[in-house]
Amino acid sequence: MTGMDEQGHPETEEAMAGELKHMVSEPLLPVEKALIAVSLLLGLGLLGLLLWVSRTFFPAP
Amino acid sequence: MRMKHPTHSEDGWAVLVGLILFALTMTLLGGIDSLGWVVVVREWTALEHALAPVSPAYASLAPVVSLVGTFFLMVGLFSLAAWLMGREVRSFVPAFAVLVAVSYACLVAGHHAWIAATPDKRAAHGLSWSMGLTGEAGYIFALAAGLVVGNCLPRWAAWLKPAARPEWFVKTAIVILGAALGVKAAGATRLASAVLFRGFAAIVEAYLIYWALVYxxxxxxxxxxxxxxxxxxxxxxxxxxxxxxxxxxxxxxxxVVPIMVSSLVVIFAVVELLVLPWLAQACLYHEPLVAGAWMGLAVKTDGAAVASGAITDALIRSRAQADLGLTYEEGWIVGTATTVKMFIDVFIGIWAVILSLIWVYRIDPRPGATLPLGEIGRRFPKFVVGYFLTFLVVLTLCLTEQGWLAPLTLAAREADVFRTLLFTLTFLAIGLEADFRRLWAEGVGRLAVAYVVSLFGFIIWIGLAISWIFFQGVQPPTVGG
Known part of the structure; x- marks a missing residue:
């Protein structure tokens, strides 16, 4: 058992442990930066809206 | 060791088993009490008073007959489901039988009045002092038993492993829990709708903020x-x-990537389960639903989150009664934790579609590659549908015909017998699965450090803040209040 799949990628825990130890850094792509930024901004932006809807239409009894 | 791709077939069976038990309790609407004989564990100081049939209609039935009948019903039903799932029945049945037996032992131990009795019940038991943990202390015993066997007795743990399925147990329990919450919601529709919407709002917030920060x-x-x-x-x-x-x-x-991540999730979920409910009891006993939502947002895995909700429910009701003189209605805290968790499970599907779009078209475009929508659809948690189905059916029935409230309340109490046992099995199985030696496995350390820093550094605290923002001031009903 080599711990590699048909493409030569490790697919066992032992082989993955080695991969984790020697992982090469991949720079953040613009699309990843956009995903992070949009997600955070949407989260903060929706906070006010959802809070207003909660208190207006679903008030605490 | 070659890893197997994980299967989610237990999800569908959780719905089916939950609906079978739910349907059997619903026969009460036709005047047939088909599950009134199942055993309920009560607080006790003399062991002979620890067990009784759940329905007054079966009061004359010997408790031991009720216990044996319930044991065989559970073992039979789950073994049949395991067989139909294609599991190795010869290893499943004896292991599951032992788990059920140990669960009942833990429940009985946890219901001893010294441990369970809240201050208002001490006089009835002739006690001047008790820990006041309620009968849910049995869950803690089950978790402790599971952790001891899982980490100190590996041969026993390996023998029990085929039947230790916490996600199956808790998902079945959640389908059953939907019926009980339906009865509660019928008496407090405004509160129920507030919990539903605010739970939805809380998870939208949590998902968008958590995921981006951890990534x-x-x-x-x-x-x-x-x-x-x-x-x-x-x-x-x-x-x-x-x-x-x-x-x-x-x-x-x-x-293998999500499998390695999942092995850490299980371990740290146990740590959260052991810490957060007590923290909530200490700081949030005056805001019970903030605590419930916090468990749903902070504790990972369905099993551990709902289990944390159950423990928090017991601890906070006990503390509120002792310190505030308020007896909160049982079930709203765990119900809030469960509702939040349900919405999270739904949101996972939406988020997975967004991620797959970004990966297929922007990050990792491959010739001929398409969105794995079929795979995402297959992984959509069916038990969420089961939970909302039992919730809505019972709520609709209660609101449609006033005369059905009494039989549906008894039906919910009978269903709760199975919910309680399944929660206990979940705690036991979580303990068995949590192999802390994984933390010292080669290569896992970096993952574990990232996990610890994220979880304890900000996830838990952002979850608390979001829970506070949406649930502060939302109070559950009080008994006699």
Whole structure:
């Protein structure tokens, strides 16, 4: 058992442990930066809206 | 060791088994009490008073007959489901029977009045002091038993492993819990709608903020590749095992990646389960539903989150009664934790579609590659549908015909017998699965550090803040209040 799949990628825990130890850094792509930024901004932006809807239409009894 | 791709077939069986038990209790609407004989565990000082049939209609039935009948019903039903699932029945049946027996032992021990009795019940038991943990202390015993066997007795743990399925147990319990919450919601529709919407709002907030922060940390500080960072972000930030696996499928990660992440999720879920309910009791006993939502947002895996909700429910009711003189109605805290968790499970599917779109078209475009929508659809948690189905059916019945409230309340109490046992089995199985030696396995350390930093550094506290923002001031009904 080599711990590699048909493409030569490790697919066992032992082989993955080695991969984790020697992982090469991949720079953040613009699309990843956009995903992070949009997600955070949407989260903060929706906070006010959802809070207003909660208190207006679903008030605490 | 070659890893097997995880299967989610237990999800469908959780719905089916839950609906079978739910349907049997519903026969009460036709005047047939088909499950009134099942055993309920009560607080006791003399062991002969620990067990009784759940329905007054079966009061004359010997408790031991009730116990044996319930034992064989559970073992029979789950063994049949395991067989139909294609499991190795010869290893499942004896192991499951032992788990059920140990669960009942833990429940009985946890219901001893010294441990369970809340201050208002001490006089009835002739006690001047008790720990006041309620009968849910049995869950703690079950978790402790599971942890001891799982970490100190590996041969026993290996023998029990075929039947230790915490996600199956808790998902079945959640389907049953929907019926009980339906009865409660019928008496407090405004509160129920507030919990539903605010739970939805809380998870939208949590998901958007958690995921982005963990992904950023994993990619920039811990230097994980995209294939590792995405399942790790989903596993840490939201719903643990199922989120890691669904995200892995969405970005076409190798199956072993979410499996390694999931092994950490299970371990740290136990740590959260052991710490957060007591923290909530200490700080949030005057805001019970904030505590419930916090358990749903902070504790990973469905099993541990709902289990934390159950413990928090017991601890906070006990503390509120002792310190505030308020007896909160049982079930609203665990119901809030469960509702939040349900919405998270739904949101995982939506997030997985978004991630797969970004990966297929922008990050990792491959010739002929299409969105793995079929895979994401197959992984959609069916038990969420089961939970909302039982909830809505019971709520509708209660609101339609006033005369059905009494039989439906008894039906919910009978269903609760199975919910309680399944929660106990969940705690036991979580303990068995949590192999802390994994933390010292080669290569896992970096993942574990990322997990700890994210979870205890900000996930738990952002979850608390979001829970406070949406649930502060929302109070559950009080008994006699």
């Amino acid at each position: 950023l940390l994993a990619r920039t500080v811990f230097k994980f590749s995209r294939e590792w960072a995405a399942p790790l972000a989903s596993g840490i930030s939201i719903c643990g095992v199922s989120a890691a696996i669904t995200t892995g499928a969405a970005i076409r990660a190798r199956p």
